């Protein structure tokens with residue numbers, strides 16, 4: 001409920017539509033309520049007295065009321081749709097913006113599947129709920145209250161029927177909507193699971209085929225899909241069972257009213273017009289309760305969706321929290337890790353343990369160690385994808401948290417193990433690195449990344465269109481392009497996370513050579529599995545189970561670090577080429 005209140009701020013720009021829609025609906029309701037009164041008068045005063053001119057006059061009134069009602073209803077539909085669709089558009093925009101601002105920790109916690117469900121299904125549920133509320137929720141209660149009032153004044157003898165039936169109806173509506181709300185929450189969670197599975201399977205479709213696991217994946221998907229079906233059916237059944245109950249109670253009321261018509265109560269004989277009008281109002285009450293309960297169900301469905309949307313809008317990004325920013329100028333490239341410890345979870349084991357080292361601008365730092373030793377984690381701390389729990393990282397002598405985040409990240413060229421390129425031209429992907437890059441910049445960066453030679457051969461060269469996930473490039477081509485994208489911005493720090501393993505030995509040497517000769521002012525971090533990639537580094541960090549077990553040059557480590565010696569001899573024994 002609190003989330004709904006908070007999200008209501010999104011209706012502010014569409015105030016006019018939000019106010020006009022219910023007013024126009026009220027006009028339609030007033031006209032609907034007038035109809036039975038006019039009809040009653042037509043029967044009891046006109047038809048009963050054979051007064052044709054009175055009957056015609058009332059007929060014209062009925063027609064007029066119907067036309068006014070129609071205009072009111074149609075305009076209400078237009079305005080409520082405008083309000084709801086615009087609110088949903090703004091919500092989608094803000095949730096998407098928020099998602100792009102997520103820290104890696106936020107992203108890990110929410111998950112892509114849930115985010116997709118929120119952006120699509122949950123916001124659609126909210127849009128529907130707002131539209132229905134503006135249209136029907138006003139109409140339902142107004143018709144309901146209006147009918148009760150009119151019955152009280154026009155057919156008081158039959159009013160006790162309402163006194164009995166209405167509390168019964170309201171009881172059923174409250175019970176069913178509460179139950180439906182609980183089930184709709186489960187439906188949204190089921191959709192999260194479905195989207196997560198779908199996304200995972202489609203992204204990994206090649207692996208599934210290569211391992212001949214199609215049937216297994218289909219069975220997993222079926223499980224999630226069936227679970228969603230069960231939840232949806234249960235939620236829908238809770239709603240559908242309500243309608244026959246409402247109908248049954250109202251029909252009982254109609255039977256009792258008809259009995260009153262034939263069995264005189266005391267001295268009073270109820271006029272036919274009054275009974276007909278009463279039955280009409282009972283039907284209006286039924287309709288109003290049915291439509292109100294449909295909206296109520298929509299609202300019950302909207303409450304958990306509103307919580308989920310609001311959670312995304314409010315989720316705290318500790319990394320983006322602005323602390324006293326000290327530096328907004330370009331970072332030069334000095335770095336110092338001071339007793340840094342980091343864990344992915346608050347209560348989990350440290351993945352990095354008390355790491356301390358420093359590097360000067362322009363130095364090349366190699367990072368090596370067994371798999372899972374924390375190499376990638378260490379370099380992810382530099383662009384503040386994660387925040388260390390203990391210790392500090394100083395850039396140019398200033399704590400990393402006191403650098404402006406955009407400024408910090410634009411000083412870094414990060415090339416990850418798994419290159420991610422976007423659909424569009426090669427040039428648009430390179431412009432990701434530097435918006436203002438020219439054709440000449442493209443060529444220089446492509447040459448430095450050993451990518452020019454394959455781009456040259458492509459149709460339209462830098463305008464060559466990449467498909468989604470750049471599936472029309474090879475793994476090595478993708479990797480070289482992602483290196484070029486990072487180089488084009490001429491960053492102060494360049495981070496290569498085991499990237500050269502995807503390219504051939506010749507290209508790797510060419511890339512490392514251009515980094516050395518063209519990026520003398522750039523501090524280079526190279527995570528490598530092969531010693532040959534980092535043998536010329538100014539400093540090599542050797543990690544083992546999150547601990548820094550050796551720091552020094554290749555020669556120093558060969559003399560002092562047991563793990564480094566082990567890696568070195570394993571690679572030379574296996575014929576690994578060590579470039580001296």
Ligand SMILES: Nc1ncnc2c1ncn2[C@@H]1O[C@H](COP(=O)(O)OP(=O)(O)OP(=O)(O)O)[C@@H](O)[C@H]1O
Nearest residue numbers: 108344345351369370371372373374375376377378
């Ligand atoms: N997002 C994450 N959430 C939780 N744990 C993680 C996450 N990423 C990595 N880890 C864990 O942190 C540890 C270090 O992982 P990291 O990727 O830094 O190792 P690595 O040395 O780069 O390994 P590799 O050489 O295989 O790439 C591993 O135990 C891994 O399971």
